[in-house]
Amino acid sequence: MSALKSTVWVTVILFLLPYLNIAQESKNQLFYIHEDRVKPSMIQEYEQISKEFKEACTKHNLQGLSWEVASTSTGRYLNISPLTNMAELDKNVMAPLAEKMGDEAFKDMFKRFNRCYDKHGDYLVYLNEELTYMPEGISTTTEGQNYRKWHFLHVTPDNIQDLKEKLKELKALFTRKGSKEYYRVYHNGFGTMGDYYVAVLSAIDEEDYAKKSKANQVLLGEEGKKVFDDVFKYVYKYEVESGSMHPELSYSPK
Template structure:
C-alpha cells in the first residue's frame, strides 16, 4: 500500500502490449495505420496514444490516464458507433490475426527520480530511438532501490550529465515490481556515444553507485526500440 501512495501524485499511463508474431509485423502495422485513419476520419475524441516498437517484437500503446473514472468508459465506443459495429469488429479481427498474446498494465512516470533538466516530457522530438532498462526488485528492497536511484539522479545533476532519463514505476497489472529507465536518443550510435561520455563523466563515484544499485535488484533486463509516431493518435481539440 505504501508503494501505491508514493506514486499517486505522478502521471499514470495505461500500457497495452501486443506480442506480435514475427511473420505478422507488416500486417499488424498496416492494420494499425488503418485504425488510426478511421479515428481521424471519424474525429475520435478522448483517446490519445503513442506507440513504441521494441526489439523483441512487442508493440506497446501508451495512453495517459487522467483519473480512475476513465476506466469506467470505453473510449472507442464513439468510433464503433460512427463506423458501425460490423466494420469496427472486422478491423479488430484483423488485429487478432497478428498475435496470440496481449495484455494491459499501469505504470507511473516518477518526476522525482527522472532526470530531464530542460523539463520533464515524454515527447522527445527528433529522438525516437529508445533504450529501456528494467530494474526488477522484490518488495523488501523497493524503498532502498528508490533511494539509490535518487542518489544516481543527484550525481547526474551535480555533474551536469548530457544523458537524460525518465523513471517509471510499475503499477497494477504487473506481477513483478520494477523501475523502468527510459532513455531517448536520435539513434543507437548517439545513445552509445552519450552513454560512454556519461560513464566517463560520473567516474568512480558513478560506478560505485551503479554497483550498489545492482546489488538491490532481483533481476535486470534491457530492451531497445523506437517510437512509431505513424501508429499513434492524438485527438483534435
C-alpha cells in the same frame, strides 16, 4: 458471512495500498499501456492495420483518448495512453468510433489485429518525476530522438524503498555532474506481476545512444561506478530492451 466480507475487503485494500499511495503522489503521471506481442511474420501487417485504425480515429474524430506507440526489437508493441485517474478506465471511449464505423467494420478491424499476435494485455505504469533526470523539462516525446532503450530493474518488495533511495542518489550525481544523458523513470502499477523500475532513454539511433552512454560513463567516473554498483545491490533481475517510437501510429484528437 459479514466477518468473511470484512476480511476480503481488508485484503483487497492492503493489496491496492501501494498503488493508491503511488497515485496520490502529485509527481507521478499515470499511463495505461496495451501491449501486443506481435509475431515476427506479422509485424508489417500489424503496422498497416495500426495505420488504418489511426486513420479511422482521425476521420471520425475520436475524442477522450490519445496514445503513443513504441515497439521493441523483440516484437512488443506498446500503445501508451495518459490517464488522469483510474476511474477513466470505466469509460468505453471506443463506443462512438464503433457506432460511426459500423459495428461490423469495427469488429473486423480487431479480428485482423488478433491474427497478428498470440498474447496481449493491459497494465498501468507511473512516470516518477522525483527519480527522472530531465533538467530541461520532463517530456515523454523527445523530438528527433525516436530511438529508445529500456532498462528494467526488477526488485523484490522488501528492497523497493532501498532501491528508490539509490535511484535518488543516482539522479543527484547526474545533476551535480551536469550529465547530458537524460532519462525517465517509471514504476509498475496495477496489472503486473512483480515490482520494477524502468529507466527509458531517448536517442537519435543506436550509434547516438552508444556515444552518449560512453561520454556519460567518462563524466561520472569512479563515483558513477560506485553508485551504479549500489543500485544493483537491490536488483534481482536486470533486462534491457531496444526499440523505437512510431509517431506515424500515434493518435491525438483535434
